[in-house]
Amino acid sequence: xxxxxxxxVDVHLRGVVKRFGKTxxxxxxxxxxxxxxxxxxxxxxxCGKTTTLRIIAGLEKPTKGKVIFGNREVTYLPPRERNIxxxxxxxxxxxxxxxxxNIAFPLKIxxxxxxxxxxxxxxxxxxxxxxxxxxxxxxxxxxxxxxRVAVARAIVVEPQVLLxxxxxxxxxxxxxxxxxxxxxxxxxxxxxTTIYVTHDQVEAMTxxxxxxxxxxxxxxxxxxxxxxxxxxxxxxxxxxxxxPQMNFIDVTIEEAQxxxxxxxxxxxxxxxxxxxxxxKDYVGKTMILGIRPEHMYPIGYVPASLQKKDKIKxxxxxxxxxxxxxxxxxxxxxxxxxxKTSGTYRPKIGEELEIVIDLDKIHLFDKxxxxxxx
Amino acid sequence: xRNTFIMLIPxxxxxxFIMIVPSISTIYYAFTSWNGFTxxxxxxxxxxxxxxxxxxxxxxxxxxxxxxxxxLTIPVILALIVASELNNVPQKAKGVFxxxxxxxxxxxxxxxxxxxxxxxxxxxxxxxxxxxxHDFLGTPSTALLAIAIINxxxxxxxxxxxxxxAMDQIDKTYYELAHxxxxxxxxxxxxxxxxxxxxxxxxxxxxxxxxxxxxxxxIFITTQGGxxxxxxxxxxxxxxxxxxxxxxxxxxxxxxTMIMFAxxxxxxxxxxxxxxxxxx
Numbered sequence: 001x002x003x004x005x006x007x008x009v010d011v012h013l014r015g016v017v018k019r020f021g022k023t024x025x026x027x028x029x030x031x032x033x034x035x036x037x038x039x040x041x042x043x044x045x046x047c048g049k050t051t052t053l054r055i056i057a058g059l060e061k062p063t064k065g066k067v068i069f070g071n072r073e074v075t076y077l078p079p080r081e082r083n084i085x086x087x088x089x090x091x092x093x094x095x096x097x098x099x100x101x102n103i104a105f106p107l108k109i110x111x112x113x114x115x116x117x118x119x120x121x122x123x124x125x126x127x128x129x130x131x132x133x134x135x136x137x138x139x140x141x142x143x144x145x146x147x148r149v150a151v152a153r154a155i156v157v158e159p160q161v162l163l164x165x166x167x168x169x170x171x172x173x174x175x176x177x178x179x180x181x182x183x184x185x186x187x188x189x190x191x192x193t194t195i196y197v198t199h200d201q202v203e204a205m206t207x208x209x210x211x212x213x214x215x216x217x218x219x220x221x222x223x224x225x226x227x228x229x230x231x232x233x234x235x236x237x238x239x240x241x242x243x244p245q246m247n248f249i250d251v252t253i254e255e256a257q258x259x260x261x262x263x264x265x266x267x268x269x270x271x272x273x274x275x276x277x278x279x280k281d282y283v284g285k286t287m288i289l290g291i292r293p294e295h296m297y298p299i300g301y302v303p304a305s306l307q308k309k310d311k312i313k314x315x316x317x318x319x320x321x322x323x324x325x326x327x328x329x330x331x332x333x334x335x336x337x338x339x340k341t342s343g344t345y346r347p348k349i350g351e352e353l354e355i356v357i358d359l360d361k362i363h364l365f366d367k368x369x370x371x372x373x374x
Numbered sequence: 375x376r377n378t379f380i381m382l383i384p385x386x387x388x389x390x391f392i393m394i395v396p397s398i399s400t401i402y403y404a405f406t407s408w409n410g411f412t413x414x415x416x417x418x419x420x421x422x423x424x425x426x427x428x429x430x431x432x433x434x435x436x437x438x439x440x441x442x443x444x445x446l447t448i449p450v451i452l453a454l455i456v457a458s459e460l461n462n463v464p465q466k467a468k469g470v471f472x473x474x475x476x477x478x479x480x481x482x483x484x485x486x487x488x489x490x491x492x493x494x495x496x497x498x499x500x501x502x503x504x505x506x507x508h509d510f511l512g513t514p515s516t517a518l519l520a521i522a523i524i525n526x527x528x529x530x531x532x533x534x535x536x537x538x539x540a541m542d543q544i545d546k547t548y549y550e551l552a553h554x555x556x557x558x559x560x561x562x563x564x565x566x567x568x569x570x571x572x573x574x575x576x577x578x579x580x581x582x583x584x585x586x587x588x589x590x591x592x593i594f595i596t597t598q599g600g601x602x603x604x605x606x607x608x609x610x611x612x613x614x615x616x617x618x619x620x621x622x623x624x625x626x627x628x629x630x631t632m633i634m635f636a637x638x639x640x641x642x643x644x645x646x647x648x649x650x651x652x653x654x
Contacts, residue, residue: 059550080556092547096569105565106555157555 009070009083009160009193010035011056016065018051018217025051027217029065033210036191038184040208042198044240048217049197053163056195057086069160085154086163089170091146093138099125099149100134106157124152127186144175151183155190162187164196168203180206201241205229213237230361235288235370238363244293244327244338250367251289253282262289262364266333267312271359278374279364287373290363293327293340297356301341308359312337316351330355403626410622421627431628434606437518438635441607442586444519446579449526453533458563460538472538475531483528487595490524495596514604517597521605525592533578540574541567576646583639587632608632 011033018026026048033039041049054060056067058079067075074082085106093102103124107117125131128148138146147167154162167183168176184207187194198204204211205225212222213236221233232238238246251262251269260271260279269289271279279287297303314330314337321343328339328347339355347353364374404421408414425431456475460468478486494502497509502520510520544566552562568575590609593599599606599614612632616625 057554059554079554084554086551086554088547088551090545090547092545092551094548094566094569096572109556109561 010037011161011193011195012066012068013052013056014066014068016052016055016062016067018048018055018060019063025217026055026062029217029219031212031219031222033193033195035070035193038187038194038196038207038209040196040198040204040211041214042201042204042208042211042240043214043220044199047214049199049214050165052214053086053165053195053197056161057084057163058082083157083160084163085157085159085161086165087147087150087154087167089166091150091167091170093146093149093153095138097137098134099130099136099138099141102138102149103134103152103156106153110157120156121152124156127155127189128152143171144179147171147179151186155186155192159192162192162194164194166198167196169198169200176203183207201243205241213240215240231372232290232363233372235290235365238290238365238372242292242294244340246290246292246363247337249289249291249335249337250286251364252286253279253284255280255283262287264289264335266314266335269310269312269357269359269362272308275374282364282366282373286367288365288367288370290365291337291357292361293338295358295361296337296339296341297358298328298339298341298345298347299354299356301345302356306356306358306360309356310359311354311356313352313354316347316349316353319347319349321346328353400626400629403623404630406623406626407621408623409620410616411620414623417623421624424624425627425631430603430606430611433603434608434611435635437605438587438589438607440518441522441589442583444522445526445529445582445586448522449530449533450575450579450582452526452530453537456530456534457537457541458567460534461541468538472535475534477531478528479532481528483591484595486528487524487592490527491596495520495524511596512601514601517601517605521592521596524596525589536574536578537571540571544570577643580639580643584636587635608635 011031013029013031016026016029017024029048029052031039031052041052043049051060055062058074058077058081061076065075066073069082094105097105100121103121104117107120112120121134122131125134128151130145130148130152133141133145133149138149141149147170150167164183168179171179180203196203196207205228208225210222210224211228213220213228215236221228221237223231223233228237228241232241232246235248239248249264251264254261254263255276256270259273260275260283262269262271297306302309312332314332316328317331317336318329320327320329324343326341326343326345326347328341330337330339330353337355362374363372365372403414405416405418406414407417407420460471463471491511492500494500495509495511496503497512500509503509508516510516548566548570549562552566557565588609589607590613593605593607593610594613597605599610608628609632612625612628615621615628
């Protein structure tokens with residue numbers, strides 16, 4: 001048990017399909033989660049992330065496919081036989097029971113001896129720093145405290161898999177940041193395999209060991225936060241991760257003498273020779289160029305370490321001064337390109353700017369499949 | 375402030391006229407000997423002395439208590455079971471069932487009671503009479519039970535609708551959490567449903583006590599308190615005392631005892647509400 005030891009399991013989804021009447025919620029989910037890993041299911045509303053979690057929990061049965069814990073198939077097992085716990089968005093802490101009774105309830109149902117219940121409740125309460133709240137009722141607690149009670153209630157049974165369905169979305173921004181790190185630290189401490197659903201990319205990036213980005217019932221990419229950000233597998237992932245969103249520009253690929261030209265309606269970017277082999281199949285075709293706003297720099301703010309670079313020009317259309325950062329909306333003719341730069345830089349609207357692009361950080365996607373080529 | 379009070383005057387006058395005046399009059403007549411025609415004579419507590427020393431009064435109170443205990447349990451349990459089961463029925467079918475269950479409640483009591491009397495409890499041809507070979511309404515030991523069954527038939531569907539509406543308000547994630555934690559259906563009912571509908575449940579139970587001490591129509595239509603005095607309750611006794619025996623003073627005194635019996639659960643309810651208010 002975790003009161004010191006570890007107790008975990010790996011989770012595998014194999015071709016999971018879920019239909020609700022005519023609506024297809026999941027279109028074949030394959031996912032492997034290692035034991036003790038913190039995996040975040042990330043995606044917009046309606047992408048199927050909560051349905052996936054509920055299928056893992058046993059609250060929904062898949063139309064097709066398998067759910068495997070360790071080497072045991074649990075697809076059609078009721079939740080109580082899966083040794084899982086779940087924290088809901090609404091916390092679901094019972095208002096008519098004290099904090100102590102709430103945390104003790106799952107143990108009571110399992111007929112754990114009273115002394116053992118007491119020991120475990122106190123252990124969970126201490127871990128979540130709510131020991132002094134045990135005699136209170138939920139209505140006497142703040143949102144953050146209720147959240148802690150819900151987590152304590154979930155871990156007290158020492159689940160093999162801990163499932164969390166947007167557990168922080170009802171908290172205010174400051175508390176969310178605090179709880180983010182606390183949940184992550186707690187998971188590291190008790191090493192329980194955790195599957196966490198959120199639509200908040202910051203939560204996903206800061207908490208997940210790996211992130212599964214979902215859209216329209218499919219997993220678009222699974223990877224570490226670094227991979228998801230730096231090597232997005234497709235246009236959807238590239239656009240979903242990062243704020244402000246990545247700039248997408250249609251460009252035609254043209255082979256030049258000493259490299260490759262990316263020709264858009266407003267500007268041309270020149271890539272060095274080494275890209276020729278990567279893009280030879282696309283010469284003459286249209287691709288989608290992706291550049292993150294933070295990978296473009298106004299003159300004077302270009303890092304000295306930047307090696308491969310090119311410039312584009314535009315007129316400042318709009319400026320968002322956020323204090324730490326300045327977001328510049330640059331009109332390049334027919335497109336608005338968003339650039340994120342230092343908060344100390346404040347260009348004037350209407351001013352002409354030259355922007356340096358870090359060519360090491362650009363992305364090129366196939367126009368038809370939207371898959372990343374570079 | 376003064377204008378606000380002026381605005382309240384019509385409503386206050388109306389309440390005074392339809393509630394306070396008759397109530398005070400009843401309390402006043404309870405201390406008099408009055409046949410309804412001549413001038414009432416003040417006799418102090420004489421009516422109460424007579425009532426409390428009459429074994430019939432205590433028999434009648436006991437009938438009310440039996441009636442109350444029946445309605446606190448049988449229809450409530452029936453309604454709770456049905457309302458809980460409605461939770462597992464698809465939404466459209468649930469609406470159909472709820473409507474069907476509500477139909478008896480919207481029928482006139484007179485029609486329902488007469489129908490049951492004729493179809494089920496007729497001393498010769500009643501279906502229940504034939505099945506059990508027993509005239510329930512005509513036998514002193516079963517008359518009250520038979521009337522309670524008629525009342526239950528009309529009442530439980532309404533109760534099930536009220537409980538079902540209360541259950542609809544319960545956040546479904548409470549059940550999902552209990553399900554995940556391994557609770558069975560009974561445990562879910564005990565630990566989620568019942569505590570969550572407790573305010574509604576208590577209100578309906580308290581009102582059941584109040585209504586049980588005021589019950590009149592079902593009994594008066596079916597047996598008028600008979601056979602003998604077997605199904606006599608406070609309201610029928612009060613009515614008969616006042617309008618059959620023309621003892622309006624004593625009838626008023628009986629009416630005030632009914633008010634006292636009905637006030638106890640109301641006081642308990644108000645106390646619970648004020649206590650509950652601190653927790654919600």
